[in-house]
Amino acid sequence: MVLVTTAPLESLPPSNVLRGPAFGAVVTFHGAVRGDEQGEPIAAIAYEAYESMALKSLQAVAERAESRWPVRVEIAHRIGRVAVGEISLLVEAAGAHRAEAFQACQFVIDEIKREAPIWKVDYEKARP
Amino acid sequence: MSIQLLFFAQAARWMGASHLALDLGGAATLGQLLRENERPLAPVIAQLKVLRIAVNQQFAGLETPLRDGDEVAFLPPVSGG
Numbered sequence: 001m002v003l004v005t006t007a008p009l010e011s012l013p014p015s016n017v018l019r020g021p022a023f024g025a026v027v028t029f030h031g032a033v034r035g036d037e038q039g040e041p042i043a044a045i046a047y048e049a050y051e052s053m054a055l056k057s058l059q060a061v062a063e064r065a066e067s068r069w070p071v072r073v074e075i076a077h078r079i080g081r082v083a084v085g086e087i088s089l090l091v092e093a094a095g096a097h098r099a100e101a102f103q104a105c106q107f108v109i110d111e112i113k114r115e116a117p118i119w120k121v122d123y124e125k126a127r128p
Numbered sequence: 129m130s131i132q133l134l135f136f137a138q139a140a141r142w143m144g145a146s147h148l149a150l151d152l153g154g155a156a157t158l159g160q161l162l163r164e165n166e167r168p169l170a171p172v173i174a175q176l177k178v179l180r181i182a183v184n185q186q187f188a189g190l191e192t193p194l195r196d197g198d199e200v201a202f203l204p205p206v207s208g209g
Contacts, residue, residue, distance in 0.1 A: 053201065119137035119138075
C-alpha cells in the first residue's frame with residue numbers, strides 16, 4: 001500500500017499485508033513533526049504534494065525496496081497541516097529477518113526524502 | 129490545443145499561481161514551449177537551474193516531446209518525509 005492523505009496517519013488501521021507466518025520482522029518508522037525548526041519553536045508544518053506523481057514515486061520506491069530485499073513495504077505520507085508530534089511519514093517493512101527489514105526501511109525513507117514530489121511549504125510558529 | 133502547467137511550493141510563489149493553461153501552438157518539445165512563452169513563464173524560467181520539470185508525472189528534459197493535453201509540472205527541490 002502507498003498512500004498520500006490529509007487524514008491523520010495515527011488513525012490508519014494496522015496493515016493486513018505485512019502480517020503473517022512469512023514475516024519474522026516488521027520494522028515500523030514514524031516520522032513525526034518536531035517542535036522546532038532551526039532553533040525556533042513551531043506548532044505545525046504544512047505539507048504540499050503533487051499527489052498523482054507522489055503516489056507513483058512512493059510506489060516506485062516501494063517496488064525498488066522489494067526487488068532489492070526480500071521484504072514487503074507499505075508507505076503513507078500525510079499532507080496538509082501536520083501538528084508537532086503528529087506523524088507525517090509512516091513506513092513499514094516486513095521480512096523474514098530483521099536485517100533486511102531494517103535495511104529496506106532505511107532505504108525507503110532515504111529515497112522518499114530524495115525524490116518524492118512532496119514539500120514542507122509553511123512552518124506555523126508556536127504561540128508563546 | 130492546450131497544455132496544463134502546474135506549479136508547486138516555491139514555484140507557485142514565484143509564478144503567483146499554481147495552475148496555468150497554455151496553447152501548445154507550434155511547440156513540439158518542452159524547450160520550445162518555454163521559449164515560445166518566455167513572458168508568462170519568466171518567473172520559473174529564471175529558476176530553471178533549481179527546478180525539475182515533469183511531463184505527465186515523469187521527470188522530463190527540454191527535449192521531451194509534448195502533445196495536446198499534456199501536464200507539465202514545475203517542481204522545486206523536494207522536502208518531504
